[in-house]
Amino acid sequence: MEHAPAEPSSAAARKRVSLSQSAPRWQQAMREAVTDVDTLYDALELPAEGRAAARSATALFGLRVPRGYLARMRRRDPHDPLLRQVLPVADEHAEVPGFDWDAVGDNASAAGDGVLHKYHGRALLITTGACAVHCRYCFRRHFDYAGQHAGGAHADAALARIDADPSIREVILSGGDPLSLSNPRLAALGEGLDRIDHVSRLRLHTRTAIVLPERIDAGFIDWLAARRQQVVIVVHANHANELSDDVCRALAALRATGATLLNQAVLLAGVNDSPDALAALSEKLFAAGVMPYYLHLLDRVAGTAHFEVDERRADGIMQQLAARLPGYLVPRLARETPGAAAKSVRATTAPGR
Numbered sequence: 001m002e003h004a005p006a007e008p009s010s011a012a013a014r015k016r017v018s019l020s021q022s023a024p025r026w027q028q029a030m031r032e033a034v035t036d037v038d039t040l041y042d043a044l045e046l047p048a049e050g051r052a053a054a055r056s057a058t059a060l061f062g063l064r065v066p067r068g069y070l071a072r073m074r075r076r077d078p079h080d081p082l083l084r085q086v087l088p089v090a091d092e093h094a095e096v097p098g099f100d101w102d103a104v105g106d107n108a109s110a111a112g113d114g115v116l117h118k119y120h121g122r123a124l125l126i127t128t129g130a131c132a133v134h135c136r137y138c139f140r141r142h143f144d145y146a147g148q149h150a151g152g153a154h155a156d157a158a159l160a161r162i163d164a165d166p167s168i169r170e171v172i173l174s175g176g177d178p179l180s181l182s183n184p185r186l187a188a189l190g191e192g193l194d195r196i197d198h199v200s201r202l203r204l205h206t207r208t209a210i211v212l213p214e215r216i217d218a219g220f221i222d223w224l225a226a227r228r229q230q231v232v233i234v235v236h237a238n239h240a241n242e243l244s245d246d247v248c249r250a251l252a253a254l255r256a257t258g259a260t261l262l263n264q265a266v267l268l269a270g271v272n273d274s275p276d277a278l279a280a281l282s283e284k285l286f287a288a289g290v291m292p293y294y295l296h297l298l299d300r301v302a303g304t305a306h307f308e309v310d311e312r313r314a315d316g317i318m319q320q321l322a323a324r325l326p327g328y329l330v331p332r333l334a335r336e337t338p339g340a341a342a343k344s345v346r347a348t349t350a351p352g353r
Contacts, residue, residue: 033132
């Protein structure tokens, strides 16, 4: 005999039921992300002495960690490579020469209405300021999203800027994270881009596919498969431990649409600054159908100096990596320099490769 579902016993339970009925699973997961230091510390059973500094650092840049991503971290280990990427620390207050608010020249390349035009043939749309996770090394942690975004009332003007420049063949959806947008909002943006004949490639830069694989739902896959442009999806994984079974299934679904999948990582002290960590990342990415693309030297944004790996050491790590892996699994070590015509890529050589 079937039984009727039990009536929620509290207001909180009724709210949970309402959310599950009215919002897609990924949006509910976004709402349930950890956003306060005490919850993070309690969930991972971290040493208490770091809490005060963590609370202070969140005044500079807020905390946000999806619970599914939290579940991939080791308990009682403040040095876990996934935790280190999201854990607020006292070092974020340090004022270090050469570390500025706009490390990559976003403000200088802003064309208006959320359009950034740095490189020939490509335009980037700041689609939203929202992200599923707040990475402590984020190069846009100080970005003026309120004044520069292509959402809402700015969307038509942003598309008009792209339409007026026939040299733009590729549009890059960025943010924040474009996968923070709902499927209906993505549909409206896709329709607008479809009307611009000279846009032949669409690129999405997303961390959400890695930290919140629930976002790769049927509606998003349908939207992706319907695009008339060639589609490139650049995901952002820094460590092999991020590539859980759920993430690999989401990546397979993306790949099944015919999209090209690439990965860009950031070289981060205490996270992936070893040949072993980078080799494991490349191997696991390739097994999941994703090609290693860029390994970025840290963008020198204020509050992130404790993540920096100096260039000489980075070169040494890359030479060891190139000696261990076939060339197609070695990402290009790159730095973005404000005002340059392209990213600068550092040479990586190894005997016999």
